[in-house]
């Protein structure tokens with residue numbers, strides 16, 4: 001089964017609305033007519049409406065970097081799925097390692113957010129990955145399996161088709177260290193097998209598994225050229241139109 005790749009930009013805590021618009025004005029001509037892959041931008045929450053407006057008339061989608069699991073409530077500082085949809089966004093990251101590391105986001109919270117996203121027809125990009133200590137201890141497979149089992153608890157095969165997984169080894173994020181294509185492919189096979197064990201092989205074969213962690217123009221084709229790698233979640237190199245478009249054109 002052929003899976004259409006998703007190339008996603010995680011802008012983290014960078015770019016004002018004006019900077020976001022300037023990026024898009026420069027980026028759109030660089031990817032005009034590019035239909036091979038899907039493209040999505042994940043700006044800061046204050047830029048989301050501007051990004052959606054700037055992308056009007058294109059196939060490029062926008063989403064939140066983090067979404068609360070409740071529709072509304074007394075959750076200071078959070079953004080709800082209804083707020084995401086109200087500005088015309090369609091996607092959300094869930095469980096990015098920086099959320100897990102700095103904001104105590106657990107697999108249980110990831111699971112609640114995943115259920116919420118699917119309930120609201122929001123495309124969830126669920127991030128998983130092992131730390132350096134876990135890799136060096138030989139625990140990569142068990143960490144990935146546990147993150148999937150807990151993160152996907154209660155999800156049925158009927159609901160699961162929209163889910164995207166981003167495999168992001170924590171030691172490769174923002175460090176300039178990239179998993180080799182072989183390491184990434186091995187991890188993606190473990191992830192796909194675990195999804196198959198939980199949700200069946202049809203869902204697993206259709207599910208897009210992105211690689212993330214220091215994806216740059218010069219390593220994109222060796223990673224994205226792998227059959228098992230269905231796109232990329234790009235941080236640092238997504239901040240500049242020329243480098244992100246070069247990754248899109250890998």
Ligand code: PGA
Nearest residue numbers: 173174213214234235236
């Ligand atoms: P990086 O970030 O490309 O800067 O390593 C990836 C991510 O955090 O999603």
